[in-house]
Each structure stands twice: as C-alpha cells, then as structure tokens.
Amino acid sequence: MPQALNIVTGSSRGLGRAVVEQLLARGDRVLAIARGPTAMPVPPGAELIAWQADLAEPRPLAERLAVWLQALDPAQISAVNLINNAGVVSTPAPLSQSDASELQNALRVGLEAPLLLSAAFLRATAGWACPRKLMLVSSGLGRRAMAGSASYCAAKAGMDHLARALALEEALVPNGARVVSLAPGVIDTDMQVQLRGADAALFPEVVRFRGLKDGGHLDSPTEAAAKLLRALDRADYGEQPVSDVRELA
C-alpha cells in the first residue's frame, strides 16, 4: 500500500527528532539526516532510514538524496515531504567578533544545505503524481533582526525569501511542490541552552532568553513538532510561503 515519505534534516535531537517520532507514529517512512545517530523505536508499518551526514558539506549529500529518490517507485508513495529542519547558531556575539568558521558553518547548514537539498528534491520528484511539500524551518529572527546573531538572522531571512521564490517557480509546473518557510515558535532544545549560556557582554539579549525559560514560555520539542506537523497537514499549506505557527489558527 502506498506510504507517505518524509525527509527530515536535523533529526538526532531537538525539534527534528520529535518530528521524526511523530511521523513514525503515523506509520510513515522517514529518511532522517544528521551527523549524530537518529535512533528510536519504530512502530510496526513505519520505516526509519537514518543517514549520518554533515550538512556543512551539502553538495555530495544533495547528490546522494537525488540518486536515492530517483531509485524509488513513485507509485508506492502517497505523499512526499522534505522538512529542512537542521539549523545552527554561531556563538552569540557581534559579527566582527565572531569566528569565521562558525559563521561559515551557520550559513552552510542554515541556508546552503536547505537550498541544495530542495533543488535535489524538486528535481528528483518533479514527475511524481503524489502531493509534494517542501518545508523550510525558519525563525522569527528571519523577520525580526537581533544583534549578536547576524549569521543566523541572515540564514533565516534567506530561507524565507528562498521559499517565496520557490513558491513562484513551483506554481508554474504541473503538480508543483507547495513550499512554506515556517517559524516554529520558541522551543526548549540545545539551541536555547546555547543562547541562554551566552556571554552577556557580547550578547545583551541573553537576558530575554533566560526570561523566556524562567517564565515557562518555551514549547517542548514534542509540542513544537505537533504544531509543525499540523501546519504541514493544513489544506491551505503553501498559500502563504512565509508563515509562523503562532499565527496559524
């Protein structure tokens, strides 16, 4: 029987891991990508394929993804989704005081990899008849700038505009993919630990992030994943290529 296929990056921890768990609970097939292992119980009927790969080197990975997708039988796939979830913040600090390797990594993982994986996904599934959805996991910080996190803000703003451009392209092709760059809310993951642990002298906003945690304003990864998947399932998915789970009814 045809099965939904999902590709999820950043699957080893945080939001991505919770998304994979919930997709497997639905009985879906999931290709999970992270440097670390993505290991979890797999319910009967579901399937987890885990690739340990570095998104900071996205070209070989995008080529591998295209080859892998092209070898599948589309008649056995009821829906196909690419969820570009992986993201990184460089150590919070003004750009001029940031490490060049960390800045490069933030852009490669946060923008170059989603762009190249999206290209591979769109190309390899172009002839498929099932619904095709592309999600870019963005952030409110792609829309509201924050000092001390310029590389992350730039990657997320780039992701939002990538979604707008891809939505226009896909509207022109038969069974085009529906594309959304989605801000997932504030989530209790390692990324927030990193932000709360920053040096206040280099990152004055650290106070706000500590207050969000102390005030109980963070979603758990499980809650955030459920919101993300509700957004993905919406009948109007793709009508607004840039959206925020906090603004969806």
Ligand SMILES: NC(=O)c1ccc[n+]([C@@H]2O[C@H](COP(=O)([O-])OP(=O)(O)OC[C@H]3O[C@@H](n4cnc5c(N)ncnc54)[C@H](OP(=O)(O)O)[C@@H]3O)[C@@H](O)[C@H]2O)c1
């Ligand atoms: N947490 C928040 O409050 C928040 C708010 C807004 C938006 N977001 C966005 O939500 C998404 C998920 O964030 P999160 O909070 O769950 O982050 P996280 O807990 O730090 O997890 C990041 C994931 O990305 C993977 N990753 C990082 N670098 C990688 C690389 N070079 N190659 C392959 N995988 C890599 C990590 O796996 P490995 O280390 O195993 O590779 C991990 O699975 C990100 O796009 C983030 O920007 C988060």
